[in-house]
Amino acid sequence: MNLSIAEENYVKAIYKLQEGDTAVTTNGLAYELDTKPASVTDMAKKLKEKQLIDYEKYKGITLTAEGRKTALQIVRRHRLWECFLVDKLAFSWEEVHELAEELEHVRSEKLTDRLSEYLGNPTVDPHGDPIPDAHGRMAKPRPQTSLDQANAKRLVVTAVTDQSVALLAFLNAKGIRLGTQLEIVAHYEYDNSIEIKMKHQPALTISEQVAKNIMVRPV
Amino acid sequence: MNLSIAEENYVKAIYKLQEGDTAVTTNGLAYELDTKPASVTDMAKKLKEKQLIDYEKYKGITLTAEGRKTALQIVRRHRLWECFLVDKLAFSWEEVHELAEELEHVRSEKLTDRLSEYLGNPTVDPHGDPIPDAHGRMAKPRPQTSLDQANAKRLVVTAVTDQSVALLAFLNAKGIRLGTQLEIVAHYEYDNSIEIKMKHQPALTISEQVAKNIMVRPV
DNA sequence: AATATTATTTAGACAAATCTAAATAATTTT
DNA sequence: AAAATTATTTAGATTTGTCTAAATAATATT
Ligand SMILES: [Mn+2]
Ligand SMILES: [Mn+2]
Ligand SMILES: [Mn+2]
Ligand SMILES: [Mn+2]
Numbered sequence A, B: 001m002n003l004s005i006a007e008e009n010y011v012k013a014i015y016k017l018q019e020g021d022t023a024v025t026t027n028g029l030a031y032e033l034d035t036k037p038a039s040v041t042d043m044a045k046k047l048k049e050k051q052l053i054d055y056e057k058y059k060g061i062t063l064t065a066e067g068r069k070t071a072l073q074i075v076r077r078h079r080l081w082e083c084f085l086v087d088k089l090a091f092s093w094e095e096v097h098e099l100a101e102e103l104e105h106v107r108s109e110k111l112t113d114r115l116s117e118y119l120g121n122p123t124v125d126p127h128g129d130p131i132p133d134a135h136g137r138m139a140k141p142r143p144q145t146s147l148d149q150a151n152a153k154r155l156v157v158t159a160v161t162d163q164s165v166a167l168l169a170f171l172n173a174k175g176i177r178l179g180t181q182l183e184i185v186a187h188y189e190y191d192n193s194i195e196i197k198m199k200h201q202p203a204l205t206i207s208e209q210v211a212k213n214i215m216v217r218p219v
Numbered sequence C: 001a002a003t004a005t006t007a008t009t010t011a012g013a014c015a016a017a018t019c020t021a022a023a024t025a026a027t028t029t030t
Numbered sequence D: 001a002a003a004a005t006t007a008t009t010t011a012g013a014t015t016t017g018t019c020t021a022a023a024t025a026a027t028a029t030t
Helices: A005-017 A026-032 A037-049 A065-088 A096-103 A109-118 A165-174 A208-212 B005-017 B026-032 B037-049 B065-088 B096-103 B109-118 B165-174 B208-212
Strands: A053-055 A061-063 A154-160 A181-188 A193-197 A204-206 A214-218 B053-055 B061-063 B154-160 B181-188 B193-197 B204-206 B214-218
Touching: A005 A026, A005 A037, A005 A061, A005 A065, A026 A037, A037 A053, A061 A065, A065 A096, A065 A109, A154 A165, A165 A208, A193 A208, A208 A214, B005 B026, B005 B037, B005 B061, B005 B065, B026 B037, B037 B053, B061 B065, B065 B096, B065 B109, B154 B165, B165 B208, B193 B208, B208 B214
Parallel strands: none
Antiparallel strands: A053 A061, A154 A181, A154 A214, A181 A193, A193 A204, B053 B061, B154 B181, B154 B214, B181 B193, B193 B204
């Protein structure tokens, strides 16, 4: 199936928004893609025609098996390019999403597979998100919780859920990255802020909002 | 200036066809871009509006200084990606043009410059074409002639002018690549074919058409 | 149940990039 | 210089992806 860049972006966004079997809404998709609901309705008709989504008027959107497969290929390319930019070209994790958003549309299985191999077949991207393999399979992520819900004291950072430049740059400033080990020193009930301590660093208090977006597991 | 992919492809094609001050013709450009003359006329009006080309009805097309600068940036990206694909991902020289045709449209100076640095700031691409630097300057190529015009006997291959998959695959099969050293053993007047000899190889006769497209200089 | 609000779709428009067919200009041949 | 040929442009359509404004459906509130 030959998809336009716009179609690919829609398929990927639907994949991102579709948790389990919940149908994706017109408005939700419009917001995610920074476009208008009317445009989403138009595109939904096209993607249904191409059998990438199930769609009935007023009933929301879900990917077909074919659509899911397509989405996983795009996600694979996106995350591999992010790895390339960070690992090989020394970009910082907050800079790579935008570039990968374009690079992901170069459709060549050979290129994708060679790139993966060149990078050592990585299984997670620079934000801790899993990378589908050539068959669309992802390693099921090891159990992780958001930092605000963690009960163990000694933790390691495994992913970041909000990947806005603002949060990623904040974490850079505080020296928090994937693999960073930390201990929870205190919970403050007043605003649910959390005091953490990293090795060789003074303790640090982070807001609930930040804590919610840092994924961790016990070390 | 924000250009579409189509506009970038036009600017690059105009740059390629414009030798010195000769204006590029509507038909020539249509042929190069595998499109119709009517489409070229339409685009010429747009590119003139954007001040990337000089264009008057029936008078042909030439790049402005701004257009030339833009073209050189695209060419730079194209050739750097070709280097990446060959040097890092082990693609063969006949496979990379098509992929670079897409990768060249990811517009990021930072990406381009980092890529260049990562590759060791190469000055020629896998086909022997010079790579513009960040300022659009190209090393003036060392003097070279096509193999059918060479008079010295001991030669080294410096570039290939016809970059069709057919010719590049043929040269692969015969073991001829950039840097290959060879001697001219004989010229056959009948069909202007040339017998050449590479070290540790049996002699080999190549057609005039092939010889015309191999650039060499004395070793 | 009626009303208000929100979500979604439809109708109609527009810009970009392309095309075909017809018109016109430039060039070459006779 | 007239006729024939070739090159280029124009006119009018089409496809893709988007938009705004209006209509309709679904949901929430009173
Ligand atoms: Mn994208
Ligand atoms: Mn990512
Ligand atoms: Mn291109
Ligand atoms: Mn090249």
